[in-house]
Amino acid sequence: MKTLLKNGLVVDYKNNIEENMDILIEGDKIKKVAKNISDDADKIIDCTNLVVMPGMIDMHCHLREPGFEHKETIETGSKSAVCGGYTAICPMPNTKPTPDNVEVLERIINEAKRVNLCKIFPYASVTKGEKGEELVNFEELKKAGAIAFSDDGMPVVNSRFMRQAIIEADKLNTFVASHCEEKSVSAGAINAGEVADKLGVEGVLPEAEEIMAAREIVISETNNVRAHICHISTKTSVNMIRDAKERGVKITCETCPHYFTFTVDEVLNSGVNAKMNPPLREEKDRQAIIEGLKDGTIDCIITDHAPHAEEEKNKGLAQAPNGIIGFETVVPAIIMNLVEPGHLTYLDVVRLTSYNPSILLGLDDKGTIEEGKTADITIIDPNKEYVYTKEMVVSKSKNSPFIGKKLKGKNKYTIVDGNIVYED
Numbered sequence: 542m543k544t545l546l547k548n549g550l551v552v553d554y555k556n557n558i559e560e561n562m563d564i565l566i567e568g569d570k571i572k573k574v575a576k577n578i579s580d581d582a583d584k585i586i587d588c589t590n591l592v593v594m595p596g597m598i599d600m601h602c603h604l605r606e607p608g609f610e611h612k613e614t615i616e617t618g619s620k621s622a623v624c625g626g627y628t629a630i631c632p633m634p635n636t637k638p639t640p641d642n643v644e645v646l647e648r649i650i651n652e653a654k655r656v657n658l659c660k661i662f663p664y665a666s667v668t669k670g671e672k673g674e675e676l677v678n679f680e681e682l683k684k685a686g687a688i689a690f691s692d693d694g695m696p697v698v699n700s701r702f703m704r705q706a707i708i709e710a711d712k713l714n715t716f717v718a719s720h721c722e723e724k725s726v727s728a729g730a731i732n733a734g735e736v737a738d739k740l741g742v743e744g745v746l747p748e749a750e751e752i753m754a755a756r757e758i759v760i761s762e763t764n765n766v767r768a769h770i771c772h773i774s775t776k777t778s779v780n781m782i783r784d785a786k787e788r789g790v791k792i793t794c795e796t797c798p799h800y801f802t803f804t805v806d807e808v809l810n811s812g813v814n815a816k817m818n819p820p821l822r823e824e825k826d827r828q829a830i831i832e833g834l835k836d837g838t839i840d841c842i843i844t845d846h847a848p849h850a851e852e853e854k855n856k857g858l859a860q861a862p863n864g865i866i867g868f869e870t871v872v873p874a875i876i877m878n879l880v881e882p883g884h885l886t887y888l889d890v891v892r893l894t895s896y897n898p899s900i901l902l903g904l905d906d907k908g909t910i911e912e913g914k915t916a917d918i919t920i921i922d923p924n925k926e927y928v929y930t931k932e933m934v935v936s937k938s939k940n941s942p943f944i945g946k947k948l949k950g951k952n953k954y955t956i957v958d959g960n961i962v963y964e965d
Contacts, residue, residue: 542583543567544959549588549920553595554891555909564593566916569958574912584961588920591953594891595908596628596917598898599868601693601718601771601795601843604630604661607648608637613848613937615649618868619658621846621936623963625868626952628917629660629907630846634671635694641666641677643685650686658962659955660917662688662902667706667717671695676702679709688902691718693771694818696753698724704760711766714903716793718769721753721778722818730858732805732820740808742858747775747826750819754778762790769901770794772845774819776829783838793840793901798867798874801830803942811942813854817847818863831884834893840901842893844871848938866936869929870943876923876950895919920954922965927951 546564551574553559563578564571573580604618613621615632622630632649640646646665653661665687669675671694679690690710697703697719710717726746731737733744754770758781761768773779773794785792799817804824807815815821833839847864854861875894879885885893899908906915926949931939955963 542959543581544584544586545578545580545582546586546588546593546920549591549593550887551593551910552887552891553910554888554896556911557888558910559886559888564910564918566956566959569916571910571912571914571916574910586954590922590924592887592921592923593910594887594919594921595895595910596955596957597626597894597919598902598904598907599627599630599844599846600841600898600902602630602632602846602868603635603848603864604632605848606636606652607645611850615652615661616656617937618846618848619653619656619661621866621868622659623955623957624935624952625871626919626921626955627659627868628919628955628957629662629904631662631664631688631902633691633693634664634666639666639670640664640687641669643681646682646685646687659957664689664691664693664718666690667692667697668702673698673702676706679713683713683715689715689718691720691771693718693720696720696722696724700756703756704764707760707768708764708766716767716769718771719753719757720771721750721757723749723752726752731808731816732822734805734823736805736808740858745820747777747822750775751777751781754781758782758785758790758792761792762788765791767791767793772797772819772843773839774800774822774826774830776826779829779833779838783833783836786838795841795843796830796834796839797843797845798871799865799942801827801834802874802878807942808858813858813861814865814940814944815942816858816861816863817845817865831879834879835884835889841897842871842875844868848936849940850938854940864940866934866938866941869935870941870948872921872952873948873950877948880923916956916959918956919952920956921950922953923950925949925951
């Protein structure tokens with residue numbers, strides 16, 4: 542099977558390419574990248590006015606299976622992911638049972654193979670049952686297919702355990718992704734401040750994230766090992782990580798579209814669908830996140846796609862679970878908040894959504910559009926305008942603050958292993 546992509550704006554950060562070119566795909570590989578390819582093909586896609594980029598990789602999401610299939614399944618989550626433009630995703634281990642052993646990890650991997658839409662590289666947990674009481678067998682789980690380790694959703698409170706975990710993962714040429722939350726100051730529903738006071742709910746202090754982020758920086762620097770900080774949301778976190786990187790500390794981090802799109806004020810519009818952990822912050826934090834994306838302090842954009850059933854989210858602001866879905870709105874969030882205002886170029890977008898994730902995860906055949914590489918490609922229409930409705934949502938859950946809003950930018954095609962798995 543040969544597929545020819547014609548006249549698209551091909552963007553490849555690794556090779557500093559941002560120009561109109563053609564791409565010939567043969568089987569599951571990129572056969573040729575050049576101007577005016579005239580080879581015969583079984584399918585020709587006109588990519589005029591479209592952006593053609595290496596397949597997006599989401600380093601941090603939640604698929605809920607096993608154990609919480611009423612929220613999402615590996616199959617429904619994969620459908621949502623390819624709709625949003627993702628060719629590879631990394632689900633977190635806060636499932637029931639937890640992938641803290643080979644049997645559960647292989648169950649997830651085998652279901653992903655059966656679904657066969659996007660590549661799925663699951664995390665294993667850091668501690669057994671994510672209880673923070675006993676470390677997992679890192680080597681055994683890495684050999685079984687764990688891409689990395691995290692207790693996301695639950696901070697590893699015990700610093701001795703976290704130090705040991707970060708060092709163990711580093712020896713295996715992988716990493717621990719830390720959910721930074723100091724529990725003694727994290728109680729609350731939304732960010733502490735005027736909005737929380739107005740709504741009469743307890744506020745989450747920004748120090749809850751920052752104290753733990755500082756700990757991971759210390760462990761990384763003192764032991765000269767790699768550590769990764771999940772979903773940063775505050776100006777202080779950005780500043781600390783920037784300073785650490787300038788000293789040569791092996792620290793990396795990620796953020797989510799909601800932290801450069803919204804502030805805590807969005808809770809007044811979207812209610813529980815603007816409740817997540819860490820919470821939406823102030824405008825100064827949003828601007829700091831954008832600056833961190835621009836200057837390379839923040840390594841990648843992830844979705845933290847976190848589906849919840851409607852009846853769960855409808856429990857009220859104080860009781861509703863944290864999290865929003867994110868696969869399907871990442872493209873317009875990036876276009877509208879980063880590209881159109883001039884903060885990022887498309888080369889930057891590829892760096893943050895594809896190239897850097899491939900490097901961090903050790904996925905050598907991804908993150909670039911090169912001849913001979915696997916044909917995982919995302920094709921977006923940056924100019925498509927539409928209102929995002931509940932009926933359009935592919936995910937099993939509908940908890941999104943983007944519903945009802947006018948958006949610009951949409952994924953048009955998702956190609957995995959040379960196969961078109963999504964077409965708008």
